[in-house]
Amino acid sequence: MPFNSLDFAVFLPIVFALFWAAAKYGLRLQNFILLVASYVFYGWWNWRFLSLMFVSTLLDFIVGLALQHQTNRLRRNMLLAASIAGNLGLLFFFKYYNFFVQNFVQAFTLLGCNLHLSTLQIILPVGISFYTFQTLSYSIDVYRKKIAPTRNFIDFAAFVSFFPQLVAGPIERAANLLPQFYTQRVFSYHKAAKGMRQILWGLFKKMVIADNCAVYADKIFAQPDVYGGSTLLLGALFFAFQIYGDFSGYSDIAIGTGRLFGFTLMRNFAYPYFSRDIAEFWRRWHISLSTWFRDYVYIPMGGSRGTTLAKLRNIMVLFLLSGFWHGANWTFIAWGTVNALYFLPLLLLGKNRTHLTIVAENNLLPSPFELWQMLSTFCLTLLAWVFFRAANIEQAFNYIGGIFSYSLFKVPQILPVHLLLLLLFFLAVEWNGREESFAIEKTLLQKPRFTRWCFYYTLIALIYLFGAKQQPFIYFQF
Numbered sequence: 273m274p275f276n277s278l279d280f281a282v283f284l285p286i287v288f289a290l291f292w293a294a295a296k297y298g299l300r301l302q303n304f305i306l307l308v309a310s311y312v313f314y315g316w317w318n319w320r321f322l323s324l325m326f327v328s329t330l331l332d333f334i335v336g337l338a339l340q341h342q343t344n345r346l347r348r349n350m351l352l353a354a355s356i357a358g359n360l361g362l363l364f365f366f367k368y369y370n371f372f373v374q375n376f377v378q379a380f381t382l383l384g385c386n387l388h389l390s391t392l393q394i395i396l397p398v399g400i401s402f403y404t405f406q407t408l409s410y411s412i413d414v415y416r417k418k419i420a421p422t423r424n425f426i427d428f429a430a431f432v433s434f435f436p437q438l439v440a441g442p443i444e445r446a447a448n449l450l451p452q453f454y455t456q457r458v459f460s461y462h463k464a465a466k467g468m469r470q471i472l473w474g475l476f477k478k479m480v481i482a483d484n485c486a487v488y489a490d491k492i493f494a495q496p497d498v499y500g501g502s503t504l505l506l507g508a509l510f511f512a513f514q515i516y517g518d519f520s521g522y523s524d525i526a527i528g529t530g531r532l533f534g535f536t537l538m539r540n541f542a543y544p545y546f547s548r549d550i551a552e553f554w555r556r557w558h559i560s561l562s563t564w565f566r567d568y569v570y571i572p573m574g575g576s577r578g579t580t581l582a583k584l585r586n587i588m589v590l591f592l593l594s595g596f597w598h599g600a601n602w603t604f605i606a607w608g609t610v611n612a613l614y615f616l617p618l619l620l621l622g623k624n625r626t627h628l629t630i631v632a633e634n635n636l637l638p639s640p641f642e643l644w645q646m647l648s649t650f651c652l653t654l655l656a657w658v659f660f661r662a663a664n665i666e667q668a669f670n671y672i673g674g675i676f677s678y679s680l681f682k683v684p685q686i687l688p689v690h691l692l693l694l695l696l697f698f699l700a701v702e703w704n705g706r707e708e709s710f711a712i713e714k715t716l717l718q719k720p721r722f723t724r725w726c727f728y729y730t731l732i733a734l735i736y737l738f739g740a741k742q743q744p745f746i747y748f749q750f
Contacts, residue, residue: 273316275525276479276742283313284529287435291533292459303430303453306533310433314399321397324362329432331358332407336414336421336428348415355411363404366397368600399439401597405564407432410446412568419447427453436529440522440745442540442560449537457534467531469728470710474524476731479739481698482517484691485510486743492686493661496671500679503686504671508654511661513695516545518746519558524710543706545653546631548645550614551624553653561597565590576619587619588612598660603668607659614652630707694738 273279287309294301315322335355342348410428413419422428431450437443492499492507499507523540530537540560547553554562566575570590574582588609595608618624631646632638638646655672662668705711716724 310435313435467528470528477517477521485514
């Protein structure tokens, strides 16, 4: 059930009304309503895959309880291994089975051996990468004794399947979200109003920015050979804003929806295109995934400690896993590799934590040097996105080669002026609100009511005028 669908526009008010009507009957009924609503939300896409989510939930619930009473180290390790194997086994089969079979066969073919292994017509369950990592982190944290396991299966199942962030994140941690299912919730108009503003901004990012950029990005990437360098550059630019508007827009809607029910979800994006180097970009992009890999893979491997060779290994593993998490395609692995190569000089020079503050904090405009840093970082990111978007590695290199040709200085063959103006408007609002958790969180509250509502209705009008080109959320495929 996509957030930008009529189905969700009907679904959300019904669940909201039932949830708060049940408040006087206690938390258990509210959590049960959320659990049922979340399974309906997910089953709307394909009810047959509800069983996978239930199996993953049940596995980690049982493992968590068993770990609480188990003191033998070997048995604790075996319990954790069962959780990891079960969760990653399901993820591997549905997401990576065909990829490994195809590449295994191709490798032996190059050696002169013809194998006849069959691939399967596997449908990738929506959101499996997200809820698998969420429930797996629960088992790991219980194993590490960072959190106590829950004894209430309804609460735990509601945590795993919580519908606002179920399909495309943020990937929540049990330490943050699970206790909120135990806490008495009282309706807050302030929190709900803030949630509605964030939902509105998320819908604008998705339906106006991302979906309209997708039209031109898809057209240009479909036939890159027929376009000149300037048009190819625009195609990469449109995809960069498509994926940002699409994914961060989903996160805004998810976080805003959570607020309507009294929940606080973790921030997933922090204006990444205003970053001054690649390290800062990765602290601001898909925060829930990058911190997941940091805490459960990178730091246990040694992180930035140890020898230079160990540091290089850890960073390469981190970015390769991040790329591979996105899908079974060599383009994603190449994208991860490119970002690792961007990151390594900063790490080796000890400059990977240089920019920890907000750019041009308390200033209207950035300094010329900050502007140069942001533009150069954005250009590097833009080239990396070509690998992410391209159909294969060869097309990615040809696309980048096409950008750096003499035709780069010619007038683009495709020049949607209206979309460029919308992007400028979008960037201006984001820049103005860059010190807030989302662009229109607080700034407008300082304005007169008339001004605020004029702005809100402007966003609604733009959604109505430019939101007809409905595109599926990109991260549904991951």
